[in-house]
Amino acid sequence: MQKNKIASTHLFSSATVTLLSMIFSVFIFLIPILVVLILSVFTVNKIIKIDLTEMRYPEIDGLRGYLAFFVFLHHAYIWQIFLKTSTWKDPESNLFNQFGETSVVFFFIITVFLFTTKLFKNKTGEIDWLNYLKSRFFRLFPMYFFFVIIIFIIVGVLTQFTVKVPFIENLKSIISWLFFNVSKKSSDLNGLKDTFIINSGIAWTLPYEWTFYFLVPLIALWFKIKVNLKAVLSFTFAAAIIMVLNKSSLRHFTPFLGGIIVALIMNMKKTEAIFKQKKYTILALLLLGVSVYFFNGGKKPIQIIISSLVFLIIASGNSFFGILSSAFSRKFGQITYSLYLLHGIFLFILFHFVVGLERAKTLTHLEFWMIVTVSILPLLFICQLTFKYIESPLMSFSKTKK
Template sequence: MNFTIYVFLLPILVVLIISVLLVNRLIKTDLSEIRYPEIDGLRGYLAFFVFLHHSYIWQVFLKTKNWEDPASNLFNQFGETTVVFFFIITAFLFTTKLFNNKTGVIDWSDYLKSRFFRLFPMYFFSVIIIFFLVAYLTQFTIRVPFIENLKSTLSWLFFNVSKNSNLNGLEDTFILNSGITWTLPYEWTFYFLLPLIALWFKIKVNLKAVLAFTAAAAVIMIINKSSLRHFMPFVGGIIVAILLNTKKFEGILKQKKYTLLAILLLSISVYFFNGGRKPIQIVISSVVFLIIASGNNFFGILSSAFSRKFGQITYSLYLLHGILLFIIFYFIIGLERAKTLTNTEFWLVITASVFPLILICQLTFKYIELPLMSISKRNKTKKT
């Protein structure tokens, strides 16, 4: 199986490129001017790596009924290291916004609204699909007490999804979206900790905002039973923001030799480690991200219009790929037939699923994400 999946990486990449180009012709969206185009370009690839990570897990799951991390170093890091990068990116961007705040005044209610409009609508859409799938799979009958259903429903609606958050008694409900939502409470915790971080950097913050936001972060951590080790990448992102704020790296890390250094560091990480969450790997990921955030575009790839267009659908791709995988193997192929797929047949299915995945995500980005983000921006403009 290991050899087959590596052979299919090239055709999957080719189909991805064709799909992104074709979909962007069919469903056009504009690129906006942003400060870090390389980061925008990076995100799409990260989300796609998570799709490959869960594809591997699905192949093993179909054969063994065990949902477990990939044995392949590369495919496991497609999941774990990618999440580390997402956390680093979040911490870097929002800490940088604190440093770049010229007025010294931050409207924390606006900040929360913008986060809500950015994250909740698309998430809510994905959860509605899951609710419908659960209703169908449980024959539209109530299987557990009302209170239990209410608790699990609220858990899903408010991002607090774990392997025990089964809806209507459906065992392992998390498989319907590959369990990807576990990262979102950590993102929200960081958002609520931002006033405290601002205070740490001696940025003027309303004390009531600090107390209220920190309390909310604590509640999320307690309810979610958060592991402190998952906050290490956020620290990495903050450190990168501090380093770049000194302006000492301007222009230096854009050189091609640092692109090669980044590739070498990632190769060492993949070769020697199965996961991406150990401290040394988080340091490696932070150094690689420092190079990218400094304006290194990896030979023009990350800042290209192609990569940035691809990067626009990151959130939809992250939320929907697991649902698509479930629908393919449960409804289209059927679990019994899917169990018998050869390695080649399985990865042909994954390759064929790339185009519909990109198409669906482009549609949801344009007609769900983009309009709601625009509402948030309009409200902010009216206030200013």
């Protein structure tokens, strides 16, 4: 009996030491990166000024930028392993894998929550589906088209602008890229093996976003919104086509359910006053800590439940001690889409052309992360430019165009 108690005590203390060690190492590692991030956001906003858009949920807008930045760190970690092993694989580190997977889960939850909430708040019982489609097109496609053109140029450089494969094969790959249907198998352009590495394979989430957008008229019926039968059938057919062509995995739609459930709970009104309390900030941080400590990734049902609970707290107006609702975070959040799309290309150019692959393979752990840290400022500078001159003008155009 006594031996069991001693063993249990030893196991508990060992786990505690491991947890404390992990927290310490994370803070030591992340503090320089966060300091540079803060300085970079301030510097970029001084050089390239952008107006702060008023949002119904400022905390969510503030959250987005950090999520995109975590995905950047996730892929930077993968690049470090790739340079050493020539193998592109998910991080073994719980934290860095969740930087990618859990952030994507949050993005899916946010998308569904915002659109479901709009359906809840629809007072007219009608929606102009043509304008809805235009707004989605002008929000997502222009920046994505810019992103694809950069990839085509890089492929051209790497293949000496010489045709390496039959025209039809190239055409199929180009169409796949232009229509968001990019998988590892369909991504190779002009015979360039593993073309997806140029953008860290980030485009895989976009077909799931588009599938949801096309399913919104079907969901609207549940809210008793008048929907033309032609719109329901055509939009649902488009969603089905995207799913078939993309060979969509149903498990990636699980976070969408989380977004719907959060919207249903939020519609009860009383939740906002409850979850704004600081004790729920602590609860959210503890939940995220538990998820990172026990799980490598963010795709399992229990982790999606944890992410949904944390998001419920944030959507209720909990700003995490004012951080998420600050003008700083919200301005950072506005460049989310550019940061999400461009960071993979940026990492590729950084290590392939600037540092050089052979030199990059010999970098020490410290040298690698110093380069990544220093690169934050130019990355944010580029993203601020693309937001101001590509995203923002075309979003405004879609709102004014009748």
